[in-house]
Amino acid sequence: MTTIPAGVQKSALSQLIAAFTHQKVLAFASLIVLLIGFSIASPNFMQTSNMISILQATSVNGVLAIAVTLVIITGGIDLSVGTMMTFCAVITGVVLTYAGLPLIFGVAAALLTGALCGFCSGSFVAKMKIPPFIATLGMMLILKGLSLVISGTRPIYFNDTPGFSEISLGSVIGQVIPSVPIPNGVLILFIVAAITAYILNRTVLGRYCFALGSNEESVRLSGVNTDRWKIAIYALAGSIVGIAGLLIASRLNSAQPALGLGYELEAIAAVVIGGTSLSGGRGSILGSLIGALIMAVLTNGLRVLSVAQEWQTVVTGAIIILAVYADMMRRQKAA
């Protein structure tokens, strides 16, 4: 670059690259490349059953990623989504198995528990002015502990609630079109994604997500009750986490109280790969969805290729760093 007078030449190529390095496009292209690469490497990869199992594996992490995307766009972070998911599952177990109430109460309990947890995190952040990292770190530990206390450290099984496992594993689509047995869990993921994307882009709540992440003080001085909106965003994210809790409990047919830790980091990784800025103000649900898919495809593909589990983790880590690096380069060019 030093030999060319700075900026004098701007080739069509660099403009093309600029257009294509939009992170969402980049993430989507990476996903396609991964899919093609794995299907060349292994004939088993592109089987319908394998595709469905990838989608199934995406569902929980995908829903968590959607939840945490909302919070990250406000400029915050939520480290508690993993253990919050477990906590919601445990409460659902209490309602369905211990209290023996009908299924619908279990679903409601999961959503409300998540919303309540999010309300607490949001209040710590907005009212008590605790940095989101610390507030949700605290919530993460509190919820992990509460899950173990309430369940007596033992899994709660849903054998007495017929239909509970259908939430994730059944297939409404498969009943109509038998050749496409897409599980309900995947369907729910896409419905949650569509609704959240709508909220983010078309409602006042979504607008304030971006505005808070862009310049919170300016929003406050516009006469907006920023505290209340922030709490609402955390609560909405919480209730989405509640859905993830239902999905995982349904898939395992049990609430596993020791599970959960580590899920938050996977979700944040998916969000970051999808191009949402950790400094807030920009991001998208579609991006996070693609991010979650990339992670699931990687894990699945490497397993199909018989790469050891340990190495899969290494690859995932490298992908995160690469994804964020690509995003940084793009933004430097744009500046």
Place this chain on the structure above:
Amino acid sequence: MTFLVEMKGIEKRFPGVHALRSVQFNLRAGEVHALMGENGAGKSTLMKIISGIYGRDGGEMFVDGKPVAPDSPRAAQALGIGIIHQELSLMNDLTAAQNVLIGREPRMRFGRLDEAALNRKAAEIFASLNLAMDPRTLVSTQTIARQQLIEIAKALSYNPRVLIMDEPTAALNDVEISELFTVIKKLKADGVGIVYISHRMDEIKRIADRVTILRDGAYIDTLDATTTPLATIIQLMVGREVTQNAAVIPDTSQNPVALEVRNLSRGKAVRNVSFDLRKGEILGFAGLMGAGRTEVARIIFGADPRDAGEILVGGQPVDIRSPYEAVLSGIGYLSEDRKHFGLAVDMSVRANIAMANMARFTSPLGVLNEAGMKQTAVEYIDRLGIRTPSDMQDVRLLSGGNQQKVVIAKWLLRDCDVLIFDEPTRGIDVGAKSEIYALLEDLAAQGRAIIVISSEMPEVMRLSHRIAVMCEGRLTGILPGGAATTQEQIMKLATQRETAPTPTKTNAEDRV
């Protein structure tokens, strides 16, 4: 004679904007060359190209007659070009010396820092500027004016031959400006070429040798600053004649009182401030930097808590604890610091205009009415003459004056009864200034009650129906507006301290 710096045919484009069109500029050693133009004329862009922050899209640049293309601030520094930015870029948690010599810290063996040498070197630089400043002072404890001087010391520590000053006086009071000019004259005598950007016309006469005028990204002319009348310069800047009407003061004494403030106090910043504001009235707030004017406004608006005092809106006592409650009571506040407090700069013009008015564009289920927002945004872009390619343009890509208009649009839409404008024309050019003045007068004529806080004396006198003057947190007096009041009367109140000033006091504080 070869110029110190010469630029020819400079081109620069940004997304949606042709920022510079074949611009020329040259600088001699030992001169102050003022660069003038309205906001968005391309002054800052040109200076960023000289100082290596932006690359250029075309044209030539010479230093000492040799072609150069600085591609980074470091490369520009190597050419002897230093820049002092419009916004301070100091590290608040480091000391003055650490800031001045950042990146060039004297070291001892094994990479240990030599703090003694660091402070000594910085002290030498401060001494050369006749600046009484302890090198160990934390930057965050200093006033904006003194931070500015640290910034200048930092630029000078590179021994530049070219020094670019982008609105160095925007945050300074008259005494501080005089100090700065003394420094500039000394640099000039040393043969440094200085490029000087400012919106304060009187400064051009006081300090500049030549003046180059840009308009809408194009070169207009270079003139002798001492012999060219200011009116000519202004006319060239705006491309038309600007008339400055004196304030016409309507009789508002019979209007109902919109806002009453009684014994407002907050720590040392605001002490026992009381005043009334009637509908249709423009109340100016004059005073030096740090007199407590912004603090009063922020308390009324609920942005900061108050220790004591009461506020009545339309005769009713209100307990405002947040900006949200202030807006519900019909009070709006336009901050002095647009970028940090007024706008979400990464969002569109449309989103920013709608920001304080979301309820208006929201269905009962919280769904946004984008079409309605677009219509309103386009309407205000038109009405206020906001220069933007579209209502979806990111606000950060607009010039300062146009950003300010976006803030004003936001609050006009909100339809508040009481509007507080804090430095409404800071960093805004002459043409846009008179537009904003006309707008404020219009609002008052419609019956809004308006407070204008301004550090520019002519602005306060031009606009105000009454002038409230503050000093050190106290309201020292309220003067009538218009021709009845002189600048001297205002200054007297603005410097009316409670105790006689002790000349050594500020120095003693600096050494803490």
